[in-house]
Amino acid sequence: MPETLKMTFKDKPNDPTKTLTEPRWVRWALVSLALLFVGLFLVLPLVEVFSAAFDKGFTYYLSVVRDPVALSAIQLTLISALFSVVLNTIFGLASAWAITKFQFPGKNLLITLIDIPFSVSPVVAGLIYVLLFGLQGIWGPWLAAHNIHVIFAVPGIILATIFVTFPFVSRELIPLMQEQGSDEEEAALVLGAGGWQIFWKVTLPNIQWGLLYGVILCNARAMGEFGAVSVVSGHIRGLTDTLPLHVEILYNEYNFTAAFAVASLLTFLAIVTLVAKSLVGAKYEQEKQVLPTSLESERTV
Amino acid sequence: MSIEVKNLNKTFNGFKAVQNISLKLESGSLVALLGPSGSGKSTLLRMIAGLEIPDTGEILLTGREATHVSAKERNVGFVFQHYALFKHMTVFENIAFGLRVRKQSEKQIRDRVHELLSLIQLSGLDKRYPSQLSGGQRQRVAVARALAPRPGVLLLDEPFGALDAKVREELREWILRLHEESHVTTLFVTHDQNEALEVASRILIMNNGKIEQDGTPIEIFDHPATHFIAQFVGETNYIDTEVTEKGLAVWGPFRFSIDPKFAPHQKIRIYFRPHDVYVTESFETLQVKARIKKTRFKGTVIEYLLDIGEDKSIFAQVPKGVALASGFKENQDVYAAITAYHVFPL
Incomplete structure (x- = not known):
């Protein structure tokens, strides 16, 4: 018996990595190719955005960014992002809660409906609101009679942004909450906790990182949304311009340096989002891990 | 409460x-x-x-x-x-x-x-x-x-x-x-x-x-x-047979006295636990001849597969101490009796 054991050990090569990985040149070639691709298509454009932004110097950059029109675009972008993040967080939580913790007829239909903004082109999304609230639209005449402006005004931009960013939070939460099941909620219920107590003390702490992750993605999309907002905005400078629309206007006026300067603001926001996302992502991974119930844990402690 | x-x-x-x-x-x-x-x-x-x-x-x-x-x-x-x-x-x-x-x-x-x-x-x-x-x-x-x-x-x-x-x-x-x-x-x-x-x-x-x-x-x-x-619940042998005459069922060499409520020729299933099979080296009353075909060590008991003739076999369990003292081994001839059983109609 011991001899056969020795035999099998001898058969194994000394360096286990040799049998587990590709030859050195293949590894180098693949890694270089990937890096080249990333550099060409991601890093280079990013560098270009910032270099073009500072083409005419820092003072010019500041003057573009501090321009009242640019400031109002920043403000509008932040406002519409704020509205869509808050509302979509509430909606996302409610829908994920309903879908994962309860059985009801029409559940699959609801899941499909949540995905519509992902599958519909943003331009179509914008047009939907024009058709609903525009002067020729269904509610247009009534709104006009009551002096309420939705299309070519801030409410339209907010509505379009909400529509486009609708699925982010719930899409993030549904698989997570499905994975976690309802055991902890049931335990809390039997212990005498009410619905809100269960939500605040049990459910929310369990999904907090997943929720934050969804919120970050939702926010990133809300700030960068172009298509749907472009349709409903009307491009009134200083009034209904968001940052992406402002970039387009400057670009169309051949004011490249200014366009890139504003674009760099958006890029900066994207980088911040990315960093936040990766920080939260690590915590989120921990949250996804369900407590091991196997015998393994018995031995390690 | x-x-x-x-x-x-x-x-x-x-x-x-x-x-x-x-x-x-x-x-x-x-x-x-x-x-x-x-x-x-x-x-x-x-x-x-x-x-x-x-x-x-x-x-x-x-x-x-x-x-x-x-x-x-x-x-x-x-x-x-x-x-x-x-x-x-x-x-x-x-x-x-x-x-x-x-x-x-x-x-x-x-x-x-x-x-x-x-x-x-x-x-x-x-x-x-x-x-x-x-x-x-x-x-x-x-x-x-x-x-x-x-x-x-x-x-x-x-x-x-x-x-x-x-x-x-x-x-x-x-x-x-x-x-x-x-x-x-x-x-x-x-x-x-x-x-x-x-x-x-x-x-x-x-x-x-x-x-x-x-x-x-x-x-x-x-x-x-x-x-x-x-x-x-628990381990059990079961055998399917029929009532031979009022109050009696015969299966291989074993004779079971059963409730007279079962009619002759009624199909029945008899359950008995392996530890309710009493195995000895020498003959005691009411036992039948058997031969140990297989032994399996199960911790506190040793389990035997007993060949009782007529192509029939049953499982028996003997406490380890008794089994070791008796020195049971494979292909040995022994004697067995079923001490407790339950009869259900099929």
């Missing part, structure tokens, strides 16, 4: 999980609900806790109608198979949860939690998180959490199912002692018959959504009420 269930029914998508079950548990009893998976035992337990709503029937807790009382108000303790501990809370906060939602004072909570921590022998681990505990420790915390608000009933759903054999053994002992000290009415679900036989003073056996037998462990083991129980 006593539990009473009357004509309870529950159907899931056409599958009858629980069919017309009625039962009564006296206050302070320790009862096991034993059955194979899918027999409806967990569903019954969850309905008593209020986690499932019965289609029809009544649940009474301490004689009071509770069928439509929310799980929140029923004041039952529930222990889940996979613990369901709040993983973002410390051990202390887990146990304190039921007290906090009842708005008890900080001092009351602290006293009660520490009392329970010493009861589950985990004092000093109050600041740990569930992920830092072993499976057995987690399940003890889950029991303490369920007991903290002083429930009238403790319901345990396969409480030791996810633990390894050794820890399970310890926790069985522990739950027995816990029950002796607290006297809380306890109903636990298990598919492990040894667990049920060892721990409970009364066992309800469920199969296909119905209770097949309700009795003490000894009654269940020695007097199985149905085919299913005869096969499900």
Whole structure:
């Protein structure tokens, strides 16, 4: 018996990595190719955005960014992002809660409906609101009679942004909450906790990182949304311009340096989002891990 | 707190999980609900806790109608198979949860939690998180959490199912002692018959959504009420034969005296446990000749496959000490008798 054991050990090569990985040149070639691709298509454009932004110097950059029109675009972008993040967080939580913790007829239909903004082109999304609230639209005449402006005004931009960013939070939460099941909620219920107590003390702490992750993605999309907002905005400078629309206007006026300067603001926001996302992502991974119930844990402690 | 269930029914998508079950548990009893998976035992337990709503029937807790009382108000303790501990809370906060939602004072909570921590022998681990505990420790915390608000009933759903054999053994002992000290009415679900036989003073056996037998462990083991129980609880031999004449059935060399209620030529199945086969080296009265074909070591007993002629064989189990003293070995000729058996019509 011991001899056969020795035999099998001898058969194994000394360096286990040799049998587990590709030859050195293949590894180098693949890694270089990937890096080249990333550099060409991601890093280079990013560098270009910032270099073009500072083409005419820092003072010019500041003057573009501090321009009242640019400031109002920043403000509008932040406002519409704020509205869509808050509302979509509430909606996302409610829908994920309903879908994962309860059985009801029409559940699959609801899941499909949540995905519509992902599958519909943003331009179509914008047009939907024009058709609903525009002067020729269904509610247009009534709104006009009551002096309420939705299309070519801030409410339209907010509505379009909400529509486009609708699925982010719930899409993030549904698989997570499905994975976690309802055991902890049931335990809390039997212990005498009410619905809100269960939500605040049990459910929310369990999904907090997943929720934050969804919120970050939702926010990133809300700030960068172009298509749907472009349709409903009307491009009134200083009034209904968001940052992406402002970039387009400057670009169309051949004011490249200014366009890139504003674009760099958006890029900066994207980088911040990315960093936040990766920080939260690590915590989120921990949250996804369900407590091991196997015998393994018995031995390690 | 006593539990009473009357004509309870529950159907899931056409599958009858629980069919017309009625039962009564006296206050302070320790009862096991034993059955194979899918027999409806967990569903019954969850309905008593209020986690499932019965289609029809009544649940009474301490004689009071509770069928439509929310799980929140029923004041039952529930222990889940996979613990369901709040993983973002410390051990202390887990146990304190039921007290906090009842708005008890900080001092009351602290006293009660520490009392329970010493009861589950985990004092000093109050600041740990569930992920830092072993499976057995987690399940003890889950029991303490369920007991903290002083429930009238403790319901345990396969409480030791996810633990390894050794820890399970310890926790069985522990739950027995816990029950002796607290006297809380306890109903636990298990598919492990040894667990049920060892721990409970009364066992309800469920199969296909119905209770097949309700009795003490000894009654269940020695007097199985149905085919299913005869096969499900303990190891058993069974033989299919027919009644030879009034009061007698013959199978191979064995003669069984049976209840005269069975008519001659009626098809019957006779169950007998391997340890109820009495094996000796030399002939004693009423024994038949047999030959040991195979032996298998099973810890405290040794099991033999006995060839009794006519192409028939049975299993016999002999306590290890007796077997070693007798020196039984394969291909040896021995004598065997069946000392206890149960007859069911086919």
